[in-house]
Amino acid sequence: MSNLPAPAPRFLIVETGLPIAPMRRHGDFAHWIRVAGGLHRDESPSVNVEAGAPLPGHAGLAGVIVSGSGAMVSDRLEWSERCAAWLASAARAGVPIMGICYGHQLLAHALGGEVGDHPGGREMGTMEIVLDPAAADDPLLGAMPARFDAQLTHVQSVLRLPEGAVALARSAHEPVQAFRWGDAAWGVQFHPEFSATHMRGYIRARRTALMRESLDADALLRGVGAAPQGRRVLRRFVHHARTLARA
DSSP: OOOSOOOOOOEEEEEOSOOOGGGGGGOOHHHHHHHHHTOOGGGOOEEETTTTOOOOOOTTOSEEEEOOOSSOGGGOOHHHHHHHHHHHHHHHTTOOEEEETHHHHHHHHHTTOEEEEOTTOOEEEEEEEEEOGGGGGOTTTTTSOSEEEEEEEESEEEEEOOTTEEEEEEOSSOSOSEEEETTTEEEESSOTTOOHHHHHHHHHHTHHHHHHTTOOHHHHHHHOOOOHHHHHHHHHHHHHHHHHHHO
């Protein structure tokens, strides 16, 4: 009998885009997710579906994490729809999934929900997330404070959850900041992988758009702060998925 330790369960990071150009000096989304989630590179390969990379089989994966993107789910781009079909198959097979921002919206779309422009426009900055009652016994959010800060930047939202999904959190602007579908698939509209540095960089890069939308970039910059509890959600997903893989 071999005394070698069992290999670490493998996570797949699905990249649906790249960070905005000024922030790429800090690495790609896969790097940000690994750092925030406590993942080693050798246990968390990435695949950039926006660039046309094929998705592997999902059998044997400990978990899947889907990144944010500058694309829009409602545009139904070929690579995005291909990824949506893959996510639906993986979710129905019980593979643990966490979708972040675009990934959150894409997962909802893949499972039959509706995604589109938020009626109230853009949400950006360090914002307060409020847990819904259904989060009380959730494996990821159940141990979180009832209110916590997270980093946000989005103009589209989950307008209608897929059948069987449960809303878990909201903000003053966004009624679906997090949801769970089944026992092992989650979407979070906020960015647990963003640091305050990432958030400030995004606000600065979007200054012209914010001005056009009558939003005060300087006020948003002043409001940026650390959001360690938001990052904790990603770490809880990694821990939960590892536990399931080793069971």
